[in-house]
Amino acid sequence: MEAILRGQTGDPFRHLGMHQPEGKGPVTVNVFAPDATEVEVLDAKGKSVAPLERIDPEGFFHGTMARKRKRFDYRLKLRNAAGHEWELRDPYAFGPVMGxxxxxxxxxxxxxxxxxxxxxxxxxxxxxxxxxxxxxxxxxxxxxxxxxxxxxxxxxxxxxxxxxxxxxxxxxxxxxxxxxxxxxxxxxxxxxxxxxxxxxxxxxxxxxxxxxxVHGMPRHEWTDDGWIEARATDQRKEPISIYEVHLGSWRRTLENEMLNYADLADQLIDYVGEMGFTHVEFLPVSEHPFSGSWGYQPVGLFAPTSRFGDPEDFARMVDKLHNAGIGVIVDWVPAHFPTDAHGLGQFDGTALYEHADPRQGFHKDWNTLIYNFGRQEVANFLRSSAIYWLKELHIDALRVDAVASMLYLDYSRNDGEWVPNRYGGRENLDAIDFLKGVNQASHDYAQGAQTIAEESTAWPGVSRPVSEDGLGFDFKWNMGWMHDTLSYMAQDPIHRRYHHHHMTFGLVYAFSENFVLPLSHDEVVHGKGSMLNKMPGDRWQKFANLRAYYGFMWGHPGKKLLFMGGEFGQEREWNHDQSLDWHLLDDPHHDGLRKLVRDLNGFYRAEPGLHRLDCAPEGFDWIEGGDTENNVFSFLRKGEEGDTPVVVVSNMAPVVREGYRIGVPQGGTWRERLNTDAAAYGGSGTGNGGTLRALEEGLHGQPAALSLTLPPLATIFLTPE
CATH class of the missing domain: 2.60.40.10 (Immunoglobulins)
Structure with missing residues (x-):
């Protein structure tokens, strides 16, 4: 009794509730009810069996049912000092729920x-x-x-x-x-x-x-069976163009209040559908205490954040997006978790979810804790979270954050600040096994679901199947491509000839993984400036550079990802506490950029040559990748047999180039299909209107040749008739 009163008992069912000592004799009942002055035992029909004696002033009641020789179904009737009465079922009368x-x-x-x-x-x-x-x-x-x-x-x-x-x-x-x-x-x-x-x-x-x-699993009747069935294809051959969204700051009301899941669903469907993106990717929506972490420090790995509604509201949003033909990706964070007192840290008074040794269990960069992936219950907890989002909430893909920090024991650590693995190496063997396991489980439990790694190193086989000694992800973010190409675009065009390789080097390894080309939220925060303001030159040149860059990206092998606001040239850095600057669309330059991204998506999705072999070397050939003097890149994108080839030419100099000759795979009539310098996009309108005739003259290793007008700071796409 003293243990119960002090809150020290670890075996309450041994003492509380109904008991029959040694299975014979009268039945006894023990109840702890500190807010009651009287407690009475009732039978299943509500008839009084016996009052209980208050044997401790703090509220411990005991009684013997002298006439009861067998355990029976009972209720408790309680009364407090004010005379208020109430009835309840005794929790200690029930057996276990788990089998x-x-x-x-x-x-x-x-x-x-x-x-x-x-x-x-x-x-x-x-x-x-x-x-x-x-x-x-x-x-x-x-x-x-x-x-x-x-x-x-x-x-x-x-x-x-x-x-x-x-x-x-x-x-x-x-x-x-x-x-x-x-x-x-x-x-x-x-x-x-x-x-x-x-x-x-x-x-x-x-x-x-x-x-x-208390809520339980979401109670939602899904209507997206057709979508789930249709997604079970080889996604490497499908067009994937991802619109990355932070739900709290994509759009807000005039009073700067966040939208709810229902409003977000309707507005995202309208906008993303018009823009032609195939998927939305949400920054982490797992419950998190600090909004300034953007969700990357979660405490609720099974709970969509309540900032925008309840779990059913979230499920309805996913269902609506699917029925509108839009896939849903969420960022999932198994790499670390916050130290908030109500979270997982020191959960039972020990380092339970985390490592006890801070050299293994603490991220200095983020002031967060690191999961102990080698503990089977912790790995099971995380795998189950992944399965929950994919299977129960119908998410199409998990983008796994900060994979590099999981793979390397010395990630962002100096000598003496990390513990080698059992072989003396820097690889986190437990994390490797965990990632393989979570990828296998994700594919086993959710038909057609995908996993995507944010991994910034040259770790081999990230997107190779586990059966082939890979980590088992379906795709990997191409951080090297992003870094190199943005470095090139930041150069004044007069200096770009010295940095030409930054645009071409990505093709050396482009097919070593199944890549996503990411222009993500990380590139528009912490003083990095917006996408538009990364570009050199005056205002017209900034827009022209960005249009040309997007054209190059949509032509380049790899799936596409663009963070919200980048599609219309958000001018200031992203602020998670404010809406995007949608008023900028009143400016023809901003709206022109938006129209270009819309048309790039449409063209990319319509032309198998731009996506069918995104992840295969057979889908790409350089036409001329070494024209450093003119800052021009030209290449050929190919699909499978019968697909129309697409020629992509980017002129990253602010001058028009007349009579620029390139080799093409066939003679006859060709047409300029998309030009980032078109007047409708805010460009100069320079281009190759009408049709072009390819002469049967070998050039650049191709059997025919075209003579082109290259617009300034622009990318053009051409296909044969």
Whole structure:
């Protein structure tokens, strides 16, 4: 009794509830109800069986049912000092919710859908409605559910420990959706931990509040079966053009208030559909306490952020986007997690999710903790999160953040600040195994789902299947291409001849991985300037440079990604607390750039030669990649047999080049299909109107030749009739 009153009991079901000592004799009932002055036991029909005696002034009640020789279904009737009466079911009258198989799989670290058992689930258990709670805290001495329903008093609802698994569970009758809760944990060394949010919670309070909310898995009837079935193709051969979005700052109201999931769905469908992007990619939408982290420091890996609505609202948004023909990618962050007191750090009084050694468990760059990928339960937790987003929320792809920081033990560390692996090397062997496992599980549990790595090093085989000794991702961001080409574009055109290789070097390794070409949020923050203001020259030249660069990018092998605002030339750096500057579209230069991106997407999607062999060397040939004197690049994009070839020519000098000759794969009539210098886009209107005749003269290793007018600072696309 003293242990219960002090909140020190780790085995509450042994003492609380109904008991029959040694299976014979009268039944006894023990209840801890500190807000009651009287407690009475009722039978299933509501008839009084016996009052309980208050044997401690803090609210411990005990009674013997002298006439009851068998355990029976009962309720409790309570009365407080003010005379108020209420009835409830005793949580300690119910058996476990989890079965033995769940316990076994959790203990083995192989419960890939652990979210179906851990967390808070509104259920009917033993014929009674309530909520089952389950949490992993293997080193805790006591774990309790606390909330408004028990005055946040951890003594009232301590949980049952399930053997060696380290999982604690309890069923609370009468508790339903909408109740806020946390876990109160007495740690391994007897210290009371800060109240913890549910690691497998499905819904949370709107920050800065930090409690979890009883919700269960989203209750949404999906209507996107056709989409899910159709996406199960070889995505390397499909056009993929991604619009990267931060939901909190894409658009806001006039009062600078964020839109909700419903409004975002409708407006994104209209805009993204018009612009021709195939996918939207959301910066992390997992629940996170600090908005300034943009979601990259999450605490709720199973909870879409409540900033924009509840989980059903999120699911409806995904469903609507799918039905509009738009894929959904979300950023997923297994590389690190924040130190917020209500989060995973020192969860049960020990380094449970993280490494105890800061040389392994702490990121100095981000002041965050690093998961212990070698602990099977932690790896299982993270894999299950990935499966949850892909299978239960129908996400089409996970873009996995900061993979390089996971792969290398010495990532951003000096000598003496890291621990070598068992072979003395710098590779994080546990993280490698984890990434392979999460990629395999993602493909196994979600038909046609993809994974994309943000990985900035030359690690081999990132997008090669695990069966071929790769990491198992489907695609990898091409950070080298982004860095090199932006470095080139920042040069004054008069100096670009000395940096020509920055535009061509990417083709040396372009097919070593399945690449996405990213112009992401990271390039328009922290003093890097907007995409437009990275470009040299006067205002006209800035727009012309950016249009030419986008043309080069959409012609280049690799899938495309553009951060919001880049499509219309946002002038200031991105600010996560403000809407994009949509008023800029009143300016013809900005609107012209937007129209160009729209038409690039349309052309890219319509021409198999620009996407069918994006990830295969057979899809690309240089026509002339070495014209350093003229700052001109010309290349050929090819699809599979029968697909029309596409010629791409970029003139990165601010002068018109008349009579510029290039080799082409066939003679006859050719047509300029898209020109980034067109007047409709804000350009000078210089180009090759009408049709062109390719002469049967060999040039650049091709059987025919075209004579072109190259517009200034522009990219043109040509196809044969």
């Amino acid at each position: 033995e198989l769940d316990e076994y799989l959790l203990g083995e670290g192989r419960h890939e859908e652990l979210y179906r058992r851990l967390g808070a689930h509104p259920v009917t258990h033993e014929g009674v409605e309530g909520t089952s709670f389950a949490v992993w805290a293997p080193n805790a001495r006591r774990v309790s559910v606390v909330g408004h329903f028990n005055a946040w008093d951890g003594r009232r609802h301590p949980m049952r420990r399930r053997g060696a698994t380290g999982v604690w569970e309890i069923f609370l009758p009468g508790i339903g959706p909408g109740e806020t809760y946390k876990y109160e944990i007495v740690g391994a060394y007897g210290h009371l931990q800060p109240l913890k949010a549910d690691p497998v919670g499905f819904y949370a309070q709107n920050p800065p509040e930090t409690a979890s909310i």
